[in-house]
Amino acid sequence: MPRKKFARPDGRKADEIRPLSMRIGVIKNADGSAEIRLGGNWIIAAVYGPKEHHPRFKVSQERAIVNCRYHMVPYSVPERKSPRPSRREGEISMVIREALAPALILEEFPESGIDIFIEVLQAEGSTRVTSINVAALALAEAGLPMRDLVSACAAGKYQDHIVVDVGEIEDKQGQADLPVALMPNLNQITLLQMDGHLTHDELKEALDVAIGGARHIHEMQTEALKGAIQKMRTLEST
């Protein structure tokens, strides 16, 4: 047991998620869009399609192709980030696409493509899981058939403690980081990555903690989506 009393950099409890808010339908030109704020994170996602997909040789006769672009704007981090897509962004785009695709019923739209654009306006740790959460909302608002929503959360090890929803400092100074995405109703994991060192027992604990966080976020996603429809039910403008 560590002797010093454990405290997280932003004073949260080990099982506490940063303040979270979501908004549906922020981009009029998109078929579906959403915005999320999780602590210092501020991310926007927009979905277009299904539409004609290019290049044509990549088109499948069996299902729609999903394209995903995760991008951080130059002012999203303290030091200017080059706007050109980096190796890290390419990788994250790929893992987000693979985390979301199992939830979509793509067989209904053969020979077409679905584009997901994710812009990180402000970053403060755990942007990949936050991006998955907001992209799932945008896909649901676009009216695409889905088996389930996708909810994601990261767990980590900071000062020998397993913590949920890893922040910026915990990510940089922590010992491990474990982003998890799942389809909460189907109980299926669609993303599991690990960076750092965890013992076997710690890994189990971190996984439980991350899944718990994702389930909490799933409840809030459901609320956000229901709220968007509820607004259409009253004539009073809000």
Place this chain on the structure above:
Amino acid sequence: MPMRSIVVPGSVVDEKGYSGDNTVKAERGIVSTRLGVSAFHGRKVSVIPHSGPYKPRKGDFVLGVVVGYKRNGWDVDLGTASKAFLPASEAGIGRRFDPRRDELNKILRIGDVISAKIIQASRLRYPLLTMKERNLHKITDGVFRKVTVAKIPRIIGKKGSMLKVLKDSGFIQEILVGQNGVIGIIRPKESYDKVEAALDLIVEKTYARGLTEGVAEILKA
């Protein structure tokens, strides 16, 4: 009978019953695959979607734009993933299309807006169109806007009640509603922006009670 409620993808609509539109049967019960409102017809459980892409169906009245020529017809954009095809024989020129005499671009040119009907549609093939009916023709004067397909029934209203309110406002000569989500406001008068505002209201407050009255109020103001 269970109450209508808002459902999200993956949520259980009802524990028992048959799976209708936009639902799948699972161990947990009938599960929604779309964001929308649940609906019950007898034992059939379905979901009325909040939004979504247009799926062409046989017999649908649609508005589209001519975007290309093929050797025996035109490519028409309906806003779907694949372009629709209008064969020259279905262009409704009043006689047989004769490729030795007739030229495609004398009948329809790229950029023309047409009203048409779908005569064939399947999951894998592009939809086929026809204009061989009395109310199907090239549209020369109008303003167009796109809405989500899921809003079309509300824009038409029960037995066309909403359309009647919009038409009777006197700001427009006619309003065409394509099942593919394209709305054509035909021969608008100068102050037709009230009709646009009314359409905005329908799109924003789709599920509100007393929407028809709200629309009538906007048109009167």
